[in-house]
Amino acid sequence: MAPEEIENAVRAGLPQAVEDLKRLVSIPSVAFPGHPEEAVRAAAALAVELLRSAGLPDVRQIPVAGSFPAVYAEAPAPPGAPTVLLYAHYDVQPPGDPALWRTPAFEPTEIDGALYGRGAADDKSGIMIHVAALRAFNGEFPVGVRVILEGQEEYAGERLEAFVEHNPDLVRADAIVVADAGNPRVGDPAVTTTLRGMAAFTVEVRTLREAVHSGSFGGAAPDALAALMRMLTALHDDNGDLRVPGLPRGTFRGQGSSEEDFRVTAGVLDGVSLVGSGSLADRLWASYAVTVTGLDVPTVSGAINAVQAVARARVTIRIPPTGDPKTALNDVQDYLRQVAPWGAQVSFSQHVMGSGYLAEAGGRARAALNEAMKRAFGRAPRDVGQGGSIPLVATLTRQFPAAEILLYGAEDDDAAIHAPNERVDLEEFRRVATAEALFLAAYGAQ
Structure with missing residues (x-):
C-alpha cells in the first residue's frame, strides 16, 4: 500500500476505532486486589474480539500464573519480511475519588476533541492504536505480527516478565513496539529512549x-x-x-521540557518553587x-x-x-x-521492584519509525525519557538483545494518567495510529 492509501484507511476507520475505544474504557478493568475480577476478564475478552476484527488469524487468551490472562495474537511474516511484536495492557489504575472527576471515570465522554475516562490514554489507547493500524491492511500485513496485551501491568506487572522468560518463542521479534508512552505535548512527536x-x-x-x-x-x-x-x-x-x-x-542526553511548560503541566501553584537541582x-x-x-x-x-x-x-x-x-x-x-x-x-x-531501560542506538526499525512519525506529525520525533517504569521492557531487552524496542503512544503530559479526568486527544490518537501503520509498511519494505 502507498502511504496515501494507508493514511486514508486509518482516517476512514477512525470513527469505529473511537467507538471501540469507548467500549474498552467503559469496562472498569482494575487489576488491583479488592476490585472485581470479572471486569478485568471482560476487558480481555473484548481485546480478543478487537484483535480478530483487525484481521489477525490466531487470537487467544493465554493463562499467566498468579495473574490475569495475556491476550495473544499472531500473523505469519511474508517471505523475507521481519516480525514486529506489539505490546499494550488492558488493565487500568483505580479511579480514586469520584468527586474529583468532571465526568464519571468509566463512562467515556467526548469533550472538545478528547475522550475522557480511566484508561482512555493509559493504556487502552495503546490497544486501539495497534488495532487501528492493523485494520488499515485488511489482513494483508507487510510484516509478521505478534501482539501481547497484559492484564496486570498497573499492579504487579512483573508476573508477565516470568511468562515471557518461560515462553520466549511466543514473543520473539525483530522489533518490539511498546504503545504505553507518549509525547510531551499534543502534536510534538517523541520516542521514549529511557525509562526510570x-x-x-x-x-x-x-x-x-x-x-x-x-x-x-x-x-x-x-x-x-x-x-x-x-x-x-x-x-x-x-x-x-x-x-x-x-x-x-x-x-539525560536528550532534550527536556522548559521549566515554564513543566510548571503549567504539573499545575505548580504561583509562588511555589520546583525542587531539586x-x-x-x-x-x-x-x-x-x-x-x-x-x-x-x-x-x-x-x-x-x-x-x-x-x-x-x-x-x-x-x-x-x-x-x-x-x-x-x-x-x-x-x-x-x-x-x-x-x-x-x-x-x-x-x-x-522494576528495572529501568536505556535504548541502544537506533537501527532499521527506528529509522522507519522516524520517517513514519515525520509524515504523520509533520516533523521528526525527538528522544525523551519517561519517569514511569514498564516492567516488561527490561525483560524484553535481556531476552532479545538484538531486537529494537520502540516506545511511543497517544499519551501526553496533559493526559492526566493515574489521576482524575484522564483523557486522550483523539487527533493525537489518529496521528499515532497512522504513524504505526506507516512504520509497519516501511519496515516491511526495507
Missing part, C-alpha cells in the same frame, strides 16, 4: 503498645507519627535534593526520586486526642535507567533506620 526503574515499600514505625491520651502522656510519650514524619522529611534537604547516600544525580530532564528522567505516596494515620475528621502508637507510609523510589532497584531500596531503607528517632521500632514490607 522503580522500587516501593511500606514502612511501619511503632513506639507504644497502644495509643494513649495526649493530655496525660503528650510531651513525654514518643509519638509514632511524629517519628515517621521526621524520618520522611530527612530524606530530602531544604532544596529538595535527596540526602540518601549512594543515590547520585544523573544526566540540575536540569529538569536530569531530575525527571536520569536521577533518583523518592515520593511518599500514602500514609496510614488518623484522618483529620476522625482525629482523637491521642499520642499515636503506630504509623505507616508507602514510599516509592524512581531509579535511573541503569540503576539497580534492589540496591536503591536497601539504601533508602537503611537510611530511614539510621534517622529513626527515640529508638523507634522500624519495619518494612510490601516490596515491589
